[in-house]
Amino acid sequence: xxxxxxxxxxxxxxxxxxxxxxxxxxxxxxxxxxxxxxxxxxxxxxxxxxxxxxxxxxxxxxxxxxxxxxxxxxxxxxxxxxxxxxxxxxxxxxxxxxxxxxxxxxxxxxxxxxxxxxxxxxxxxxxxxxxxxxxxxxxxxxxxxxxxxxxxxxxxxxxxxxxxxxxxxxxxxxxxxxxxxxxxxxxxxxxxxxxxxxxxxxxxxxxxxxxxxxxxxxxxxxxxxxxxxxxxxxxxxxxxxxxxxxxxxxxxxxxxx
Amino acid sequence: xxxxxxxxxxxxxxxxxxxxxxxxxxxxxxxxxxxxxxxxxxxxxxxxxxxxxxxxxxxxxxxxxxxxxxxxxxxxxxxxxxxxxxxxxxxxxxxxxxxxxxxxxxxxxxxxxxxxxxxxxxxxxxxxxxxxxxxxxxxxxxxxxxxxxxxxxxxxxxxxxxxxxxxxxxxxxxxxxxxxxxxxxxxxxxxxxxxxxxxxxxxxxxxxxxxxxxxxxxxxxxxxxxxxxxxxxxxxxxxxxxxxxxxxxxxxxxxxxxxxxxxxxxxxxxxxxxxxxxxxxxxxxxxxxxxxxxxxxxxxxxxxxxxxxxxxxxxxxxxxxxxxxxx
Numbered sequence: 001x002x003x004x005x006x007x008x009x010x011x012x013x014x015x016x017x018x019x020x021x022x023x024x025x026x027x028x029x030x031x032x033x034x035x036x037x038x039x040x041x042x043x044x045x046x047x048x049x050x051x052x053x054x055x056x057x058x059x060x061x062x063x064x065x066x067x068x069x070x071x072x073x074x075x076x077x078x079x080x081x082x083x084x085x086x087x088x089x090x091x092x093x094x095x096x097x098x099x100x101x102x103x104x105x106x107x108x109x110x111x112x113x114x115x116x117x118x119x120x121x122x123x124x125x126x127x128x129x130x131x132x133x134x135x136x137x138x139x140x141x142x143x144x145x146x147x148x149x150x151x152x153x154x155x156x157x158x159x160x161x162x163x164x165x166x167x168x169x170x171x172x173x174x175x176x177x178x179x180x181x182x183x184x185x186x187x188x189x190x191x192x193x194x195x196x197x198x199x200x201x202x203x204x205x206x207x208x209x210x211x212x213x214x215x216x217x218x219x220x221x222x223x224x225x226x227x228x229x230x231x232x233x234x235x236x237x238x239x240x241x242x243x244x245x246x247x248x249x250x251x252x253x254x255x256x257x
Numbered sequence: 258x259x260x261x262x263x264x265x266x267x268x269x270x271x272x273x274x275x276x277x278x279x280x281x282x283x284x285x286x287x288x289x290x291x292x293x294x295x296x297x298x299x300x301x302x303x304x305x306x307x308x309x310x311x312x313x314x315x316x317x318x319x320x321x322x323x324x325x326x327x328x329x330x331x332x333x334x335x336x337x338x339x340x341x342x343x344x345x346x347x348x349x350x351x352x353x354x355x356x357x358x359x360x361x362x363x364x365x366x367x368x369x370x371x372x373x374x375x376x377x378x379x380x381x382x383x384x385x386x387x388x389x390x391x392x393x394x395x396x397x398x399x400x401x402x403x404x405x406x407x408x409x410x411x412x413x414x415x416x417x418x419x420x421x422x423x424x425x426x427x428x429x430x431x432x433x434x435x436x437x438x439x440x441x442x443x444x445x446x447x448x449x450x451x452x453x454x455x456x457x458x459x460x461x462x463x464x465x466x467x468x469x470x471x472x473x474x475x476x477x478x479x480x481x482x483x484x485x486x487x488x489x490x491x492x493x494x495x496x497x498x499x500x501x502x503x504x505x506x507x508x509x510x511x512x513x514x515x516x517x518x519x520x521x522x523x524x525x526x527x528x529x530x531x532x533x534x535x536x537x538x539x540x541x542x543x544x545x546x547x548x549x550x551x552x553x554x555x556x557x558x559x560x561x562x563x564x565x566x567x568x569x570x571x572x573x574x575x576x577x578x579x580x581x582x583x584x
Contacts, residue, residue: 006360009357009360010358013354013357013358017343017346017350017354020346020350021343021345021346024345024346024347024386025345089339090339090340090341091337091338091339091340091341092340092341092342092343094302094307094335094337094339094341095335095336095337095341095399095402096358097307098305098307098330098333098334098335099330099355099358099359100327100328100330100331100358100359100360101358102327256307
């Protein structure tokens with residue numbers, strides 16, 4: 001078996017079994033939909049009435065939906081670093097490392113699973129959004145585009161999380177950092193308000209934040225239908241994902257030392 | 258089958274494994290016996306190419322582990338000390354995962370998994386989630402997991418830690434059957450004298466990163482040369498006097514207990530006590546036992562293996578992990 005097929009079969013296997021775990025306990029998918037639902041119904045409901053945010057010709061709920069989708073992606077992705085620490089604390093990771101698959105395929109498989117797992121979550125939020133009457137732009141191109149953006153973002157933030165896990169090494173610290181980065185990533189992006197409203201310093205952070213590009217791409221695909229920024233968004237996401245995956249695969253072995 | 262030549266592993270200033278050499282023959286159960294922190298796990302992890310040794314050579318089935326780690330991993334199976342099955346998957350899926358990771362050809366997978374499940378006596382629970390298994394079943398599943406690869410060399414790190422006596426016995430039976438039925442070479446680590454004595458064809462006694470002595474349990478016990486007489490005395494001179502009288506003592510006395518090795522212990526005891534009396538030493542109690550591996554360990558490592566409480570800490574940790582998984 002060549003190195004490439006070994007790699008690919010390793011990635012697919014890891015991904016598949018991560019997803020099997022989700023299917024054994026599908027209640028977690030629903031539990032994790034509660035928070036996005038609150039954001040849409042409570043936060044979006046109230047802010048939509050205020051009409052203080054300039055969201056153009058779209059309703060605030062339409063504006064918010066891609067943001068909430070993006071948020072659920074980072075919530076899932078950031079969790080993967082914690083799982084890795086958890087698997088290290090059991091003997092799972094050491095046993096995985098003792099098999100002949102390339103070690104990088106373990107990480108790639110996990111990040112890929114984070115992407116696939118995010119899709120499941122997104123479908124549910126999507127249905128919720130449609131159920132409460134939010135109008136979204138849906139056709140073949142936009143659905144395929146959304147899938148691509150979500151998988152890329154899932155991989156991006158899960159590799160960030162795995163990289164952090166290999167630095168911090170304990171479950172407690174990871175729980176802390178999980179809390180400490182998800183909300184800032186969310187608030188320092190265009191998820192809940194347009195970037196034009198931000199003070200300059202925050203705007204700089206938002207421009208450096210890959211999540212802004214996730215939100216921007218999702219908004220173009222699902223709401224505005226204006227695809228002019230899409231190539232830029234995808235390019236930035238691809239670049240960030242590649243860089244973070246490289247970081248994560250080179251550093252993750254430190255977690256078992 | 259396994260050849261280790263002056264293996265050394267340092268972590269910073271700490272030398273975990275200090276120039277260790279040993280050979281394991283094909284179809285042999287070889288035990289690394291020592292207290293926790295002796296360097297057993299580090300040795301195993303070097304053999305499995307999970308960590309890079311600082312220096313030394315490792316060959317598994319003739320393959321240089323440093324030069325060709327992937328090929329070595331393909332031949333081996335590893336069951337770590339900690340719980341290594343996934344509680345959120347079924348028993349069958351845990352095995353399927355490893356069949357895929359070890360690249361077992363698609364046509365053979367089902368058969369191998371079924372065989373491994375039946376061999377380890379888990380076939381009837383194959384489709385239950387592993388978090389519903391008992392600790393002993395999890396251990397058996399962990400071994401079944403690597404059996405799908407039909408490994409030529411099996412590494413078992415503390416195979417029975419944290420298990421109750423019945424489950425422990427069961428694991429031992431399976432390990433012996435693996436050797437007898439499949440000619441698998443097995444390298445295990447243990448801190449359990451009884452386990453080493455019952456299970457291993459040969460053992461290496463390891464302490465503080467070094468191998469003190471290698472041999473079959475019987476050899477080592479015979480080598481000790483007879484019975485062990487333990488004499489308790491409040492008199493601190495007891496040890497010195499016995500030494501001057503020319504007795505073979507196992508180690509400096511601890512808590513006023515002096516262990517000495519004699520032949521024909523029953524007949525020797527009255528004489529020893531007389532001699533001690535003549536030197537003005539009163540004794541509190543005397544006991545006699547056949548030499549055990551623990552005495553061998555005491556002789557070569559200078560401490561009794563069960564003295565450290567670290568071993569218990571580990572056993573408790575494993576039990577806790579199993580509990581957590583089952584929640």
